[in-house]
Structure formats: structure tokens, C-alpha cells
Amino acid sequence: MLSGNRADLYPLNDRLKGMLSVFNHYKVSVKTTYIDFESSMMVKKIQIAQIIDSPKFDAICCTDDVTALLVKQHTDEMNYHPLITGFDGTDFIHSFFPELITVKQPIEDITKLMCDILIKKIHHPSKHFESEYIFPVTLLD
Template structure:
């Protein structure tokens, strides 16, 4: 006997009307109740008539995600978590990678709108989204603030930079390189660098900052790092992301007196394969879950007011 909406309501311990409102995305339903209904649907293998529902309500149950790249383990883990949380809510995802090129972001934004996605999660470094009239469009930003009207979910980058710098000073390192990606206005690494410098400037250190082009391929970055390290010696190299730290480690691990290498992000992938890397860990899973909850709430009630920023604490792994 096929599973009915009545069976779902009984399993979720809610009314049939509540299940119907969840399926059709009508009226206010708390995220807790919504998740109970979707979990019941998944457990009972209940599948509503999606095609008919879309035609009637224009509810596509699709979210667009625009990320710079999946080369960085941070973004891979972030997307994996976003996709998982949205699937629980019976939403599918469309992923676009922009390499932080505004023209690609514009192209993908138009593509996502053409596919009638109900909202977008982005980690844009460019100013494309700032230049758009998006006041009534459901968008959530990861790790950067692009508009006071678009909620941002991020970690405390400034404090993370300070924590790294304090460890460097505690280990009595004097000749220090801060190796960063591109430093556009919206890039969170700017706050990480500011946090480091706020500590370094108060002690006797020689600090040099070098920015790598964010758009460069991993091979090009590797060659640039090789050139830098072949002509300079540092006691410590502070990388503003874990991927850069791993590229540096590939050159320094064979040295007799290698510098102290630090990273930033703390993805599960990096922590599993390189447990000894000193890095700042961002709570990627909880951040992804909050972004999904905020976006679904914004889709359900576009007039609801949200905070401009939601800042998560960070931790240091050693």
C-alpha cells in the first residue's frame, strides 16, 4: 500500500495540514517542525508529486550555490554540508564555481535565476553582488559581508589572526612571512592579516607580507612559492588558508631546519591528512547549517528582518 500524506503526518506527529504546508512551502512553519516532516517523509520514502507542485506554486525546491573553487578543501566541505542540510529539507542544489571572476558570477547568477532557484548561497570576493539590486532576493553570504541587506555567516577572522600570531611569538620566531591570497576588499584574509599584524607590531619581529594571485592555478602558486622560498629564509610562514600552507610544506618538509608553518580553515580533509599542521579551525558544519536555516527562513518570509552578520568562534589546533 502506498504511503500517504496522512502517514507522514502521523509519523511526524503533526497535522495533515502542516505536512501540506511544508510540502507546498505555504504559511509559517518553524524549522524544527519542517525538519520533523522532512525526516518522516524520508523515513517513509514518501515522494509528493513534485512536477505538479512546481507547476501550481512555482516552488522549484532548488538552491543555487556560487563558490570560488572546489580546489580548496574548505569550500568542498562547505558545499558537502550545505547539500546535506538542504537535502533534509527536500531541496536540491545547483553548484557553480566562479574562480572569483565577476563576469562568471554574473553569468551564473543569470543562469540560476533562469532556472528559478529560490535562493542563493555565495562566497563571492568580487563586487558583483554589491552592484545588484538584491534587496528582495534570498541570498546568504559565507565568510564576507557584501551588503547590509544580505546576511553574512563567518568566523572571527581577526581573532584567528591574533591567535596564530601569539603562537608565533611564544615560539620566539622573529623573521616572519605572511603568505596570503589576493587581498580584495571583500576577502576575509584581510582581517586575518590585520589580526596578525596587531600582535606582531608590538614585539621585535621582521614581518613581510606577500600576496599570491587568487586566480592563479595550483601549479602557478606552487612555482611562485618555490621562487619565494628559494631566495628567502623565514623562521615562520603564516599562510592565510590551509591549501597555501600545504603547498609551502611540500617545499620545506625536507629542510634541516624548516620554518614553522601555519594555516587557516581546519577542514576535516586537512586535519585528517596533516594532523600536525598548526591552523585555525572554522566550524564549517554549524556555519553551513545556519546558512541553510537563514536562507530557508528568508525564502519563507522575505520581509523578515535578519542580522547583518552572524559570527562564529574559532579554535586553534596544535
């Protein structure tokens, strides 16, 4: 599993927990590695090249689609083709990189809820809202 910076795990925490629960259920050996999510693309590419220096993984699960695409680019250059998955599943990624296996978030539903909450908060500043909302995700393969 290739994740963003360890110091900034939210919302990555739930993504990691979800992936780990599946791997643990199937008794799959997992190595988790972190890269600096805020780094430039060049720094990320260097970090990925250092982590994936030989064909030793059957699959590489990334906590975002951009990292998954950088991993795919690097492994393709090595002529190494593990299963690579991302997370976010935006329309842009799905349109331009339909071959990427990714977890699609319901972005429209999340956006609508956030707008509704914002409008309610403007009209009722003292009203308290849930601190966390959970939406279902879909695997796009």
C-alpha cells in the same frame, strides 16, 4: 604572511587583521606577500618558490591550509623547516595532514546558521539579517 590575491581580501581581511594583531602585540617583524588564490596549483607552486627562495623566515603564516601545504612541500624540498601555519582546519586537512598547525573554523556552526538564514529568508523575503556573523576559532597544533 602569505595571503590570497590582494584584490579579493574578504574574508581574508579578518584573518590578516587577526594575525597582524598578534604579531604587533609581540613586536614581531612581518612581511606580507600575496599570491593569486584562483591560480592553478602549478602557478601557485611557482609563485611560492619565487617568494621563498632562501631560508629567511622563522615562520610562514598562510591564510588557507592548501597554501600552507604547498609552502611546506616547497620548504621540505629545500631542507628548510620554518614554522608553517594554515587557516581553515577542515576535517579533511586535519585527518590527512594532522601535523599542519592550522586555525580551525566552526564549519558545522557556520553551515547551520547559513541554512537557518536561508530558510527564514525563503519564508520571509523582506526580513533583514545581520550582514556579518562572527564565530570563534580554535588553533590546532
